[in-house]
Amino acid sequence: MKYLFCVLCSLLTVFPCIAQTSNAETKAQINKIKKSSSYLYGEATLASTEDAIKLANEILKEEIDTWIQEKKKLRESNNVVVKNISKISQQMTLPRGNMYRAFVYVKKSDIIPSDNVTVISSENAPSYSHTEISVDKAAPKSELTSTQEAVLKTILQLTEFNQLKDCLTSLKREGKIRDYEKYSSLAQPASYYLIVYNRQGAIEAVLAPGTDTRTNLKTKGSDSIDNYKGRGAIGFKF
Numbered sequence: 001m002k003y004l005f006c007v008l009c010s011l012l013t014v015f016p017c018i019a020q021t022s023n024a025e026t027k028a029q030i031n032k033i034k035k036s037s038s039y040l041y042g043e044a045t046l047a048s049t050e051d052a053i054k055l056a057n058e059i060l061k062e063e064i065d066t067w068i069q070e071k072k073k074l075r076e077s078n079n080v081v082v083k084n085i086s087k088i089s090q091q092m093t094l095p096r097g098n099m100y101r102a103f104v105y106v107k108k109s110d111i112i113p114s115d116n117v118t119v120i121s122s123e124n125a126p127s128y129s130h131t132e133i134s135v136d137k138a139a140p141k142s143e144l145t146s147t148q149e150a151v152l153k154t155i156l157q158l159t160e161f162n163q164l165k166d167c168l169t170s171l172k173r174e175g176k177i178r179d180y181e182k183y184s185s186l187a188q189p190a191s192y193y194l195i196v197y198n199r200q201g202a203i204e205a206v207l208a209p210g211t212d213t214r215t216n217l218k219t220k221g222s223d224s225i226d227n228y229k230g231r232g233a234i235g236f237k238f
Contacts, residue, residue, distance in 0.1 A: 077113030
């Protein structure tokens with residue numbers, strides 16, 4: 001079953017705070033939204049505003065994808081529309097010394113099934129294709145080449161989310177990996193290595209391909225993506 005997520009306004013679009021809003025008011029607004037069961041949100045605290053916003057949006061998209069999978073009406077719909085993003089997804093930054101906090105959110109009631117929707121292509125309105133696949137067995141293990149082992153060694157040395165794009169882009173350009181994508185956009189997550197990062201942008205784990213049980217390449221022990229709720233992830237494969 002494929003799902004087309006038609007985002008009428010890009011989640012990556014940033015809407016600045018009203019200048020008159022104080023930090024105290026912003027904090028109060030964030031806390032109110034987080035305590036409410038009516039919203040999905042993503043937040044991140046990083047050294048630059050741009051990186052914090054980017055990571056917060058990545059986390060929000062993961063939360064939206066998870067919400068859709070949990071709701072039968074949304075999961076079984078051919079199309080799911082996230083509407084009114086321009087009104088309900090905001091970027092809010094708060095200085096924490098040299099750190100900046102970004103918070104983006106969307107109201108759950110504005111994530112709706114729509115089987116009769118016309119998708120108009122736009123640079124600010126991307127669409128994402130998802131496939132739901134049930135796999136009972138772990139993905140088969142394969143022997144790694146020396147090049148692949150070197151790639152894993154390089155990735156394991158990364159510590160921050162903002163290092164990922166340049167590294168993975170270079171590896172793909174050099175033909176050392178075939179593909180990389182956000183976890184929510186992976187058609188078959190079980191066949192991908194997963195780089196898991198938290199809301200502060202720190203890489204917490206690198207998980208080998210698998211379903212319920214994966215090998216954590218940092219600890220060499222057994223692990224699962226289920227142990228990382230609220231985090232974001234990038235998948236890559238050889």
